[in-house]
Each structure stands twice: as structure tokens, then as C-alpha cells.
Amino acid sequence: MSDGTVVQATRKWVEDVVVGYNLCPFAKRELVRDRVRFVVSEADNEDSLLQALQTELLRLDDEPEIETTLLIHPHVLQNFADYNEFLGAADGLLTYLDMEGIYQIASFHPDYQFADTEPDAAENYTNRSPFPMLHLLREASLESAIDNHPDVNGIPPRNIELMNELGAEKMRTVLANCAKASENKGE
Structure with a gap:
């Protein structure tokens, strides 16, 4: 699968799921303003992914016009338990670079599973993406976005309720369609 196909599938997921279902009420503005960087890492091990993460964090420091970065890594950390464990190393890199409080890393994975949920629970789809990725914020x-939102604490329960209403089967189909749509564009 080409980098272009990976980016197309991820962009479609952001448009159709994250923005389309309003899972993140702050995402649409930055997507419309073209301030979301979609980058595919060729990393095939955790060390090279940490290097890619460092590169992207430094890029955010150097390029204020980029609001947020989705570091997509389709060749490493396909297993969710390994991915979840890696998040500690990612946060450790923020500490090492003295960037805690400046940047935050959100996590998305095709097999994302919240603690105390079943693997097939619909609510896991709030953080399920076509490929493993790190979202740099x-x-x-x-x-600022949180301060200007009327009910930030209501977002997670609303998202869980919506995912449960839509159901895991529907969300599996939506996620699969993101990948299919990009493949059909022939990239």
C-alpha cells in the first residue's frame, strides 16, 4: 500500500468519522484550514518510530503553521498491546525533549481498546483508526479550544453513547470503507 493510499484512508477517516460524527469538535476547523499534517512513517521498529516522532515534534516547533500532526505508522506496532506499551516511550520522549506541556500525544489504533471494555465494544471506535497512529497536539x-467549548466534559460520554447507538458492526463497516475508498482511487 502506497503512502498516498495510507494518507487518503486516514484523511477519509478524519472527515467521515472524527469530523462527520463530531467525535472531536475541534478537528473540523483545522482540517478546513489545511493545518493538519498527515505523514506516513516508514518505521518498521520502535526505535525508528521514536526517531520519526522526534522529527515531527521538532517540525511542529519549527513550523507554527502546522496545527497538529497525524504520524501514521502502518509497518510497526500492529499489535495493540505493543502499541499501548509504546505510548510510555512516546511520553518519555516528550520529557527527554523538554516538550511536556507544549505537546501532547493522543493515540489511535485499528484495535484500540479502552480499559475495562470488551474488544468488540462499540465505544472503542472513538479511538479506532485505519492504521496505528500518534496524534501530536x-x-x-x-x-484554548477546551476553554471555548461549552461542555468539554460532555464530549466523551456523548461519543460513547453515539458509538453504542451506531453499533460496532456499523463502525467496522465505516472504518473498512475508509480504506476501500482510498484503494478505489487507484493510488
């Missing part, structure tokens, strides 16, 4: 922007 600017803390100041996130804090």
Missing part, C-alpha cells in the same frame, strides 16, 4: 491550542 499543541497543548496551548488544545487548552
Whole structure:
């Protein structure tokens, strides 16, 4: 699968799922403004993924016009338990680079599973994506968006309720359609 296909599938997921279902009420504005960087890492091991993560964090520091980055890594950490364990190393990199409080890393994975949920629970789809990825966010922007939202604490329960209403089968289909649509474009 080409990088272009991976980006197309991820962009479609952001448009159709994240923005389309309003899972993140802050995403649409940045997507419309073309301030979301979609980057595919060729990393095939955790060390090279950490290097790619460092590169993207430094890029955010150097390029303020990029609001947020989706670091998509289709060749490493396909197993969710391994991915989840890696998040500690990603946060450790933020500490090492003295970027805690400046950036935050959100996690998305095709097999994402919240603690105390069943693997096939619909609510897991709030964080399920076509490929494993790390979402790099600017803390100041996130804090500003939160401060200006009328009910930020209501977002997670609303999303869980919506996913449960739509159901796991529907969301599996929606996620699969994101990948199919990009493959059909012939990239």
C-alpha cells in the first residue's frame, strides 16, 4: 500500500468519522484550514518510530503553521498491546525533549481498546483508526479550544453513547470503507 493510499484512508477517516460524527469538535476547523499534517512513517521498529516522532515534534516547533500532526505508522506496532506499551516511550520522549506541556500525544489504533471494555465494544471506535497512529497536539491550542467549548466534559460520554447507538458492526463497516475508498482511487 502506497503512502498516498495510507494518507487518503486516514484523511477519509478524519472527515467521515472524527469530523462527520463530531467525535472531536475541534478537528473540523483545522482540517478546513489545511493545518493538519498527515505523514506516513516508514518505521518498521520502535526505535525508528521514536526517531520519526522526534522529527515531527521538532517540525511542529519549527513550523507554527502546522496545527497538529497525524504520524501514521502502518509497518510497526500492529499489535495493540505493543502499541499501548509504546505510548510510555512516546511520553518519555516528550520529557527527554523538554516538550511536556507544549505537546501532547493522543493515540489511535485499528484495535484500540479502552480499559475495562470488551474488544468488540462499540465505544472503542472513538479511538479506532485505519492504521496505528500518534496524534501530536499543541497543548496551548488544545487548552484554548477546551476553554471555548461549552461542555468539554460532555464530549466523551456523548461519543460513547453515539458509538453504542451506531453499533460496532456499523463502525467496522465505516472504518473498512475508509480504506476501500482510498484503494478505489487507484493510488
